[in-house]
Amino acid sequence: MSKEIGDVILDLQNISLRFGGVKALSDISFDVREHEIRAIIGPNGAGKSSMLNVINGVYHPQEGRIMFRGEERTQMDPHLAARHGISRTFQNIALFKGMSVLDNIMTGRNLKMKSNLLLQAIWWGPARNEELEHRAKVEEIIDFLEIQHIRKTPVGRLPYGFQKRVDLGRALAMEPQVLLLDEPMAGMNVEEKQDMCRFILDVNDQFGTTIVLIEHDMGVVMDISDRVVVLDYGRKIGDGDPDEVRSSPEVIKAYLGAGH
Amino acid sequence: MAFFLETLIGGLMAGMLYSLVALGFVLIFKASGVFNFAQGAMVLFAALAMARFSEWIDAALGGDSLVLANVLAFLAAGVVMFIVAWVIERLVLRNLVNQEGATLLMATLGIAYVLEGIGQTLFGSEIYKIDVGMPKDPVMMLEGVFEGGILINKEDFYAALIAAVLVVLLTLFFQKTSTGRALRAVADDHQAALSIGIPLNRIWVIVWCVAGVVALVAGIIWGSKLGVQFSLATVALRALPVVILGGLTSVPGAILGGLIIGVGEKLSEVYLGPMVGGGIEIWFAYMLALVFLLFRPQGLFGEKIIDRV
Numbered sequence: 338m339s340k341e342i343g344d345v346i347l348d349l350q351n352i353s354l355r356f357g358g359v360k361a362l363s364d365i366s367f368d369v370r371e372h373e374i375r376a377i378i379g380p381n382g383a384g385k386s387s388m389l390n391v392i393n394g395v396y397h398p399q400e401g402r403i404m405f406r407g408e409e410r411t412q413m414d415p416h417l418a419a420r421h422g423i424s425r426t427f428q429n430i431a432l433f434k435g436m437s438v439l440d441n442i443m444t445g446r447n448l449k450m451k452s453n454l455l456l457q458a459i460w461w462g463p464a465r466n467e468e469l470e471h472r473a474k475v476e477e478i479i480d481f482l483e484i485q486h487i488r489k490t491p492v493g494r495l496p497y498g499f500q501k502r503v504d505l506g507r508a509l510a511m512e513p514q515v516l517l518l519d520e521p522m523a524g525m526n527v528e529e530k531q532d533m534c535r536f537i538l539d540v541n542d543q544f545g546t547t548i549v550l551i552e553h554d555m556g557v558v559m560d561i562s563d564r565v566v567v568l569d570y571g572r573k574i575g576d577g578d579p580d581e582v583r584s585s586p587e588v589i590k591a592y593l594g595a596g597h
Numbered sequence: 598m599a600f601f602l603e604t605l606i607g608g609l610m611a612g613m614l615y616s617l618v619a620l621g622f623v624l625i626f627k628a629s630g631v632f633n634f635a636q637g638a639m640v641l642f643a644a645l646a647m648a649r650f651s652e653w654i655d656a657a658l659g660g661d662s663l664v665l666a667n668v669l670a671f672l673a674a675g676v677v678m679f680i681v682a683w684v685i686e687r688l689v690l691r692n693l694v695n696q697e698g699a700t701l702l703m704a705t706l707g708i709a710y711v712l713e714g715i716g717q718t719l720f721g722s723e724i725y726k727i728d729v730g731m732p733k734d735p736v737m738m739l740e741g742v743f744e745g746g747i748l749i750n751k752e753d754f755y756a757a758l759i760a761a762v763l764v765v766l767l768t769l770f771f772q773k774t775s776t777g778r779a780l781r782a783v784a785d786d787h788q789a790a791l792s793i794g795i796p797l798n799r800i801w802v803i804v805w806c807v808a809g810v811v812a813l814v815a816g817i818i819w820g821s822k823l824g825v826q827f828s829l830a831t832v833a834l835r836a837l838p839v840v841i842l843g844g845l846t847s848v849p850g851a852i853l854g855g856l857i858i859g860v861g862e863k864l865s866e867v868y869l870g871p872m873v874g875g876g877i878e879i880w881f882a883y884m885l886a887l888v889f890l891l892f893r894p895q896g897l898f899g900e901k902i903i904d905r906v
Binding site for chain 1: 775778779781782784785786788789790791792793794795796797846
């Protein structure tokens with residue numbers, strides 16, 4: 338791979354998150370560098386999704402600091418995160434089911450549209466030209482994800498693998514700096530997984546997008562990630578490149594049980 | 598034949614007016630997944646505002662220009678409906694993000710009572726009239742084709758025309774513009790809409806504003822037909838069967854449902870009425886809705902999965 342990994346873009350310092358008495362994350366620190374693929378792995382209930390939701394601004398950790406591009410993030414919610422160039426996909430696919438593939442991906446351009454809502458509402462003048470420009474960009478993404486043939490189909494009717502692709506397409510339409518993928522491979526067959534891996538690597542390679550992904554399928558993750566964080570019971574038990582992590586005794590213990 | 602056509606056209610025009618009220622339901626449901634029980638109260642509120650503003654403004658202008666007074670009153674009532682939308686978002690919807698449909702439904706029931714109460718407190722609870730200069734006299738048409746021609750109620754005709762224009766505009770707005778797309782997105786999935794940076798709060802204000810404007814137009818048309826009074830809030834009940842028939846999520850469905858019910862009411866009253874002693878017009882729509890609920894609960898054009906309301 339020819340890409341160059343840059344500076345730290347996202348730095349999570351001593352993050353703790355509690356829901357009432359339940360500790361979802363305790364004292365977790367790691368960073369994400371520009372242009373890298375950073376995986377967060379761990380068994381079920383390890384806190385992966387909580388971690389992703391903290392980055393996305395859905396959850397607000399009780400302790401810890403989050404530095405984004407060198408600045409401390411204080412107030413955060415998913416809408417603000419989107420404004421700052423963080424987009425995401427969902428584990429249980431949260432697409433707009435009644436809308437076509439094209440419209441779904443177009444919604445991802447919403448923030449990029451500059452003309453005001455009123456002009457957009459009456460579809461007049463500059464707003465109309467703008468719409469066409471965005472449409473061109475969306476067509477690029479559709480080509481990229483190889484879903485040209487279904488662009489007019491309502492997403493509710495598509496098979497699971499394609500829905501996952503549309504979900505990715507919508508996130509890409511935002512031209513994010515950081516892309517959060519919540520179990521992009523979950524529930525897929527081998528072929529679909531291979532396709533998804535290829536898309537993730539291509540996004541990273543062609544657009545230089547920084548990718549943070551969570552996954553519990555270790556095999557796939559080790560193949561495509563630059564660095565991996567391992568969580569277990571809300572604690573960080575490993576951090577490093579795939580080989581380091583794979584050979585760490587603590588990680589092996591968490592995955593295979595103490596008796597191994 | 599001429600009589601049949603006359604009945605048919607009368608039914609179509611009445612149906613268009615039902616569609617207009619039904620449209621208010623569909624808009625909010627499409628864009629927020631909320632079945633808005635307050636739609637009737639919004640019609641009443643808007644009509645009251647319009648009636649009183651035009652009265653006050655006309656008096657302030659010295660009674661010279663009814664047209665100017667009406668235009669100003671329309672704008673003022675529009676502003677009032679915007680404020681209503683904004684307040685509803687702020688006080689109610691904002692606190693209910695991601696809640697069950699039933700919770701939101703109950704909230705709109707509450708909004709209905711509050712609106713009815715505040716409306717009558719602010720604007721009075723007498724019977725008011727809205728006079729927007731709609732011609733009341735009927736007109737004969739097609740006299741060359743049929744003997745005696747067809748009698749058409751001009752007021753209904755203009756009302757139907759206004760409703761039709763509004764419907765076309767709204768359909769374009771929803772299907773063709775990016776704001777419309779954002780509205781549909783919010784309706785489908787709050788969480789996903791937030792994650793791609795659609796501002797939920799602003800979208801809700803827009804939807805309720807649009808529904809408010811629809812309520813205003815419906816209020817003016819119905820108000821000038823029936824007079825503005827408390828019973829105007831029950832106009833929404835007439836639109837319920839329309840929504841069930843057309844499907845909660847479909848704008849064209851609301852139109853067609855309204856037309857079918859309007860025509861059905863009139864034709865059944867005229868042709869079946871004498872056999873059962875009349876009065877079919879009153880229950881026809883509800884019976885039709887019941888049949889649809891039994892055999893096709895999503896309506897003619899609705900999306901397959903719907904929540905029972």
